[in-house]
Amino acid sequence: MTAAAIPAAPVRARRPWVVHSILPGFGLSLGITLAYLGAIVVLPLIALALRPWELGLSGVWHELASPRVAKAFRLSFGLSALAALVNAPLGLLIAWTLTRYRFVGRRVLDALVDLPFALPTAVAGIALTAIYAPTGPLGRVAAQFGIKTAYSPLGIFIALVFIGLPFVVRALQPVLQDLDAEVEEAATTLGANAFQRAFRVILPALAPALVSGVSLAFARAVGEYGSVVFIAGNLPGKTEIAPLLIVIKLEQYDYAGAAAVGLAMVAVSFGSLVAINALQLRLAKRGRA
């Protein structure tokens, strides 16, 4: 045997690019995937990433720091965060009810949770506007107390709560379902009251899922357009959301400006997803410890 004839070094030095398999079709399926991904996602994103810089670095900064854009960003991110945070207790309540109690109509209620996903955004948008307009069923009530709902930041907030609720409920449900009853029982035996059980036993176990649900709701809310644009009123600097600015800039053929706003939105939502993933890992570790 001449072992030296076949050098072992290259095999050991690097993991092969693809592990050999008996199954066929790797080249074909990867080829289709890469070609389609390249044409539909990568090429358009390259255009988005490059286009703003024709304004120059200072031009892009000028664009993003202009009062109108800065205000729209503050409004979009602020209200999205607020709506996602409000969805935490709401989602917890609904997920808890759906997993812990048996009642008539539970399955219907469970299916209804997905309605904000199922209803096209434009439909949700005009329906919410009709409800919260000064003449609408709930808007009229609020108006009697002097509260303006539609065409105000409060209206945007309501639409964002609507669109984010399923994310939180659906993130919590499986965890609540799997939560070990023995842990709660042990806590009870050791003298923990309901309050202590909720805050020292159940909530820490739910924390990673809750963070995940809230962050998904937030990410969705930041980019949301259809369900918000009708109820917002779209007053520049007051009720104008960031995605709407892109539309307005495109209508003025300001491609670079629109791309700058779009790129900033993608960067921030991608960055926050990465940050939240890290937070979630830490919470999961602590929950297990």
Place this chain on the structure above:
Amino acid sequence: MTAVGTPARETRLPGAAPLLVLASALVMAALVLLPLLVVFGDAFAKGVPKYLAAIADPDAVSAVKLTLLVAAIAVPLNAVFGVAAAWCIAKFDFRGKGALLTLIDLPFSMSPVVSGLVWVLLFGAQGWFGDWLIEHDVKIIFATTGLVLATILVTFPFVARELIPLMQDQGSDEEAAALTLGASGFTTFVRITLPNIRWALLYGVLLCNARAMGEFGAVSVVSGHIRGLTTTLPLHVEVLYNDYDFVGAFAAASLLASLGLVTLVLKTGLEWRHSGELSANRRH
């Protein structure tokens, strides 16, 4: 979803149960159910004849046709891509898989408006290929092609995301057995893989289709809102609403809401009957 079936256990706080159930029901009714009721209520506000007239309006009919056309192109393309992507990611081990998965998921974290914007940056009048397109008299933006591209980008991950975790769970033992016994690759795929993933594939296609037909933000950017030509049904809703034709807008919206309801019923049915054959990590 995962939570159907009987609840794991009863609570030890009997007094709180009715209150919490009532609170949940109230939140859901006011926040989620009311918008649905308002759509149908306002659509029929001026009576059935007005509703029917709004549905039969030529612009509404062409909007429905355009919506069906766009979905008929976008959904099969994304389904084929989803199967191909799931096949290479779930059945093979290769480098860069993580990056590939991230890229596939990326469209979900993009604003729909951005998903429309990128196509304008490429094919708009002042886009990268704008001059070439004008020279050769090809219209993409403000035309059906643009609507299709925007819809494809928005619904890109639906099928792939449904299939990848399921096919990873299923492994490739059955396919390997078939191949060893002499079946061709194609036969193996059609007789072994497809039956294994059919419910998940249907589930992904269902969600992909609902989103494709209901998409608003992305198509609104590339459409130009040319009545009867480039207005899909959601855009038709917007045009009528902005014209203060509320019966017309809500009548068109009622069609879309019905689509959403049918999707919801089919989706819930699939979850109840075939939960074992659907992947667990669903969010959209």
